[in-house]
Amino acid sequence: MVFEAKPVKLCVIHNDVSAGNVLLRPDDGGFCLIDWGRAYLDLRV
Known part of the structure; x- marks a missing residue:
């Protein structure tokens, strides 16, 4: 089966915008x- x-x-749950965070642009x-x-x-789903 396939x-x-x-x-x-992926969404952030707080407003910490540090170097460890990544900005993604989903489809x-x-x-x-x-x-x-x-x-x-x-x-x-």
Whole structure:
């Protein structure tokens, strides 16, 4: 069986904009600041 990878959106849960955060531009055109220490997954199902 073949499973297609669903789009995953990472969003920051606080306003810490430091060097450890990354600005992503998902396919839907939105922007998300990612704090790799406290990021969470927003699965689109």
